[in-house]
Amino acid sequence: MSQGSKSEAALASVRAAGLLKDKAFVAGQWIAADSGATFPVHDPASGAELARVADLGAAETDRAIAAAAAAWPAWRALTAKERATRLKAWHALILAHQEPLAVLMSAENGKPIAEARGEIAYGASFVEWFAEEAKRQYGEVIPAHGTDKRLLVLRQPIGVVAAITPWNFPSAMITRKVAPALAAGCPVVIKPAEDTPLSALALAELALQAGLPAGVFNVVTSSDPRAVGGRLTESPVVRKLSFTGSTEVGKILMAQCAGTVKKVSLELGGNAPFIVFDDADLDAAVAGAIASKYRNAGQTCVCANRLLIQDGVYDAFAEKLAAHVRTIQVGPALEGGFQQGPLINAEGLAKVEALVGDALAHGACALVGGKRHALGGTFFEPTILTNVTDSMRIAREEIFGPVAPLYRFSTEEEAVRLANDTPFGLAAYFYSRDIGRVWRVAEGLEYGIVGINEGIISTEVAPFGGVKESGIGREGSRHGLDDFTELKYLCMGGI
Numbered sequence: 455m456s457q458g459s460k461s462e463a464a465l466a467s468v469r470a471a472g473l474l475k476d477k478a479f480v481a482g483q484w485i486a487a488d489s490g491a492t493f494p495v496h497d498p499a500s501g502a503e504l505a506r507v508a509d510l511g512a513a514e515t516d517r518a519i520a521a522a523a524a525a526w527p528a529w530r531a532l533t534a535k536e537r538a539t540r541l542k543a544w545h546a547l548i549l550a551h552q553e554p555l556a557v558l559m560s561a562e563n564g565k566p567i568a569e570a571r572g573e574i575a576y577g578a579s580f581v582e583w584f585a586e587e588a589k590r591q592y593g594e595v596i597p598a599h600g601t602d603k604r605l606l607v608l609r610q611p612i613g614v615v616a617a618i619t620p621w622n623f624p625s626a627m628i629t630r631k632v633a634p635a636l637a638a639g640c641p642v643v644i645k646p647a648e649d650t651p652l653s654a655l656a657l658a659e660l661a662l663q664a665g666l667p668a669g670v671f672n673v674v675t676s677s678d679p680r681a682v683g684g685r686l687t688e689s690p691v692v693r694k695l696s697f698t699g700s701t702e703v704g705k706i707l708m709a710q711c712a713g714t715v716k717k718v719s720l721e722l723g724g725n726a727p728f729i730v731f732d733d734a735d736l737d738a739a740v741a742g743a744i745a746s747k748y749r750n751a752g753q754t755c756v757c758a759n760r761l762l763i764q765d766g767v768y769d770a771f772a773e774k775l776a777a778h779v780r781t782i783q784v785g786p787a788l789e790g791g792f793q794q795g796p797l798i799n800a801e802g803l804a805k806v807e808a809l810v811g812d813a814l815a816h817g818a819c820a821l822v823g824g825k826r827h828a829l830g831g832t833f834f835e836p837t838i839l840t841n842v843t844d845s846m847r848i849a850r851e852e853i854f855g856p857v858a859p860l861y862r863f864s865t866e867e868e869a870v871r872l873a874n875d876t877p878f879g880l881a882a883y884f885y886s887r888d889i890g891r892v893w894r895v896a897e898g899l900e901y902g903i904v905g906i907n908e909g910i911i912s913t914e915v916a917p918f919g920g921v922k923e924s925g926i927g928r929e930g931s932r933h934g935l936d937d938f939t940e941l942k943y944l945c946m947g948g949i
């Protein structure tokens with residue numbers, strides 16, 4: 455069976471579950487583009503076309519914003535418990551359809567099916583979490599500055615929310631934004647990544663089945679992010695933009711939002727250091743590095759991007775890591791048993807290849823891998839580079855591929871200085887068993903998230919987000935609701 459027919463066979467189960475949608479979802483209706491235009495969605499493993507999806511533009515985006523605005527009064531007027539009930543129904547439906555949703559995600563994103571199943575559960579966890587948090591949107595009573603006064607603070611929904619979401623987590627980055635918005639009482643217009651719109655549309659179908667009212671949840675599919683993003687950011691009706699993607703695009707969106715002084719949440723690029731000190735448990739550090747670096751073929755914003763290894767354990771760590779990396783099985787996502795799929799597209803592959811090529815040309819060595827995979831397409835070999843220095847391009851840029859560059863350092867101060875020597879500040883990791891060092895380094899790292907003797911930090915219960923050019927705001931946890939609410943201070947006098 456050819457790869458193309460394998461994708462088609464896999465999609466049959468998604469179609470049978472009613473989750474293969476090719477229209478956009480606006481005002482509770484499945485709609486085509488006004489022009490009738492569509493754009494293709496491909497399986498990155500084979501290049502096969504999976505579907506053609508409605509290619510909306512500015513006019514349909516305006517209608518989605520208007521639908522959200524029209525839905526807002528009734529949605530915010532529900533009790534928190536009533537909103538939570540709809541969210542819980544959506545959560546149950548997502549979990550009940552975990553398998554077809556995972557197959558669909560693997561097909562359009564290329565991540566191995568086991569990882570896709572994990573992402574569906576991870577994505578659903580945000581819906582459950584914020585269904586619970588909806589009921590805890592407490593205000594405040596402030597001891598007043600005069601005996602005749604009473605001061606109160608209300609937390610109210612901010613209004614229509616726009617969410618622009620990435621291809622690397624086609625489901626979880628939607629639920630991580632949409633669930634808190636809905637819980638807070640805000641309607642949402644989503645623009646999913648053009649590489650992976652099918653997962654977003656499947657979530658919309660389940661939201662419909664869960665009883666979310668028309669206009670509360672809209673999905674604008676488009677191959678023209680500038681046109682849609684332009685309308686979402688310019689519109690005075692949209693009061694909040696939540697974006698996950700590159701720092702470059704985040705800066706543009708932030709500037710565009712300035713015109714209407716919108717609140718923004720930005721979850722942007724990273725350049726995560728992964729520090730291994732001489733006193734670390736090396737086996738644990740290798741396991742953490744594998745989990746952090748090679749998850750989703752290295753295509754996550756919190757993937758280890760620079761592995762900083764102390765002199766005394768550099769060679770031992772490199773050997774142990776290499777022994778594991780050589781066992782990573784690479785292949786098409788939908789065929790079980792592979793731990794690494796293809797990269798998302800030719801552009802992603804070209805970037806990884808260029809960064810590795812530059813490092814090799816400047817003196818790095820490929821301990822494992824180092825080139826395109828023999829499978830062809832957008833597959834790249836799981837790679838380890840040694841003798842990497844911070845003057846190489848790979849030290850400054852987010853790799854977004856299965857490449858672990860190993861840097862050498864001597865002292866704790868040097869490790870922290872190198873780790874912080876970047877405009878980014880999303881996630882950092884380090885391995886040490888010295889309790890004093892653990893505190894010093896954790897406090898010294900300029901990052902929003904620090905994994906200590908741990909390579910996987912993502913969970914719905916903790917605040918996810920970065921500092922510096924990695925972003926603004928936090929997603930998940932009890933803090934994740936804050937960005938979708940406004941504080942209103944009531945000053946009551948004459949008492």
Ligand SMILES: O=CCCC(=O)O
Nearest residue numbers: 622623754755756912
């Ligand atoms: O790439 C961005 C999100 C990664 C995660 O939530 O673990």
